[in-house]
Amino acid sequence: MRNLFLLFISLIILSACESGTNKVSYAVDPANRTVEVSEVVQANAYSYLNVSEGNQQFWIAVPIMDARKGDELHFTQSMEMADFYSRDLDRTFDLVLFVDNVSRLPIPAATPTLGNMQQAQPQEATPHQGRPKTDKKEIKVEARDGAIQLAELFENAEKYSNKRVKVTGEVTKFNAGIMGKNWAHIQDGTTYGKYFDLTVTTQDIIPVGDIVIFEGTLVLNKDLGSGYFYEFLLEDAVATRAVMF
Numbered sequence: 001m002r003n004l005f006l007l008f009i010s011l012i013i014l015s016a017c018e019s020g021t022n023k024v025s026y027a028v029d030p031a032n033r034t035v036e037v038s039e040v041v042q043a044n045a046y047s048y049l050n051v052s053e054g055n056q057q058f059w060i061a062v063p064i065m066d067a068r069k070g071d072e073l074h075f076t077q078s079m080e081m082a083d084f085y086s087r088d089l090d091r092t093f094d095l096v097l098f099v100d101n102v103s104r105l106p107i108p109a110a111t112p113t114l115g116n117m118q119q120a121q122p123q124e125a126t127p128h129q130g131r132p133k134t135d136k137k138e139i140k141v142e143a144r145d146g147a148i149q150l151a152e153l154f155e156n157a158e159k160y161s162n163k164r165v166k167v168t169g170e171v172t173k174f175n176a177g178i179m180g181k182n183w184a185h186i187q188d189g190t191t192y193g194k195y196f197d198l199t200v201t202t203q204d205i206i207p208v209g210d211i212v213i214f215e216g217t218l219v220l221n222k223d224l225g226s227g228y229f230y231e232f233l234l235e236d237a238v239a240t241r242a243v244m245f
Contacts, residue, residue, distance in 0.1 A: 027109040031076040034106070035060070040067050043088035045208035048096070049073075059093050062102040075099045076107045079176045081205055088207070098205055100176045134173070134185055134197045141188040143168050147213050150198055151190035157220055157232060165234065166215045167198065171206050186214065199230055204239040212239045
C-alpha cells in the first residue's frame with residue numbers, strides 16, 4: 001500500500017514537471033520547429049540568434065527580443081538567406097533564417113491566416129480593419145535615381161496606376177513569408193493628406209531601418225478580403241540597391 005502511495009505521488013510530481021516545460025493544452029502546428037539558443041548578437045532591428053535543432057546548428061534573425069543562452073524558442077515561418085550581409089553588424093552570415101513568428105511557446109495549429117480569416121471575421125469588415133496601425137516617423141529621404149516621392153505617388157495615383165514605379169524610402173516595418181511574399185512598409189517623410197506610408201510586396205529581405213529604392217507595379221484599391229484593403233500597393237517590387245544618405 002505504501003509503495004502504491006509513493007508511486008502515485010511520483011506520478012503527480014512528474015506530471016507537474018512536464019506541465020512546467022513546453023507541455024501545452026492546445027494542438028501544436030505540425031510545422032512547429034523547436035530550437036535552443038546558444039549565442040545572441042543584437043543589432044538595431046534584429047536579434048541574431050545562433051540556435052541548435054537536434055544535431056544542426058544555424059543562425060536565425062528575429063525582430064529585436066530579449067533572448068538568452070539556453071532559451072527554447074519556436075517558429076513555423078522562415079525565409080533562408082545565403083551569404084547575408086548585415087550592415088548593422090558589418091558581418092556576413094553564411095546562412096541565416098529570417099523568422100517571422102518566433103514564440104516562447106509552441107505555435108498553435110490552425111492559426112488564422114489572410115486566406116482563411118474570412119470565416120473568423122464579421123462579414124461587414126471595413127477597410128483597414130485587419131491592417132496594423134502605422135505611425136508616422138520623423139524621417140527625411142530624398143528621391144533619387146529616377147524615383148518619385150511618396151506624396152507625388154499618392155497625389156497622382158491614377159497617373160501611375162498599373163505602371164512600374166520607383167520610390168525611395170526607409171523601411172519601417174517588415175514581415176516575411178506571408179502569402180508567399182515579404183511585406184514592407186516605407187516612408188520618406190512626405191505626406192499627401194492622410195497618406196504617408198506605402199505598403200510594398202517583394203521577394204527581397206530588407207532590414208527595418210534600411211533606406212532602399214523599390215521598383216514595382218502600383219495597384220490601387222487592392223482588396224485581399226477580411227478587411228485587408230489597400231488604397232495603394234506596390235506589388236512585386238525589387239530593391240534595386242540600398243542608398244546611404
